[in-house]
Amino acid sequence: MNAPKNRIEFRPLTDEEGGGWLATFPDLPGCISDGATPEEALRNAAEAESAWLAANRQWSKTKTAEKPARLVARLPRSIHRNLQERAYEEGVSINTMMVTLIAHGLGEIAGSSQAASGGR
DSSP: OOOSSSSSSSEEOOGTTSSSSSEEESSSSEEEESSSSHEEEEEEEEHHHHHHHHHHHHHHHHHHOOOOOOOOOOHHHHHHHHHHHHHHHHTOOOOHHHHHHHHHHHHHHHHHHHHHHOOO
């Protein structure tokens, strides 16, 4: 197993979350993994990091390099509170949680439109 090259954070998962250990990469939005033990979580995280980096390289071939954009959004307090709670549960910043959720949502939308068009 190759050790992950990026900063990684671990935290135990509660019984409600299924138990085990969560591994997150704060600098790789959406790159997370888990395992029954810290060692298993580390092995799985190394695979997740490798897959994330490969996908990012592929994506980067089709996109020009961009500086991160600044987004200012007005949110209802209830959504902000839910976002804070979710970020705390995941052990990440609110910003990372927002980026992850937006990226996930956009991926689902892209997947739905590809499925509707027959994968074209």
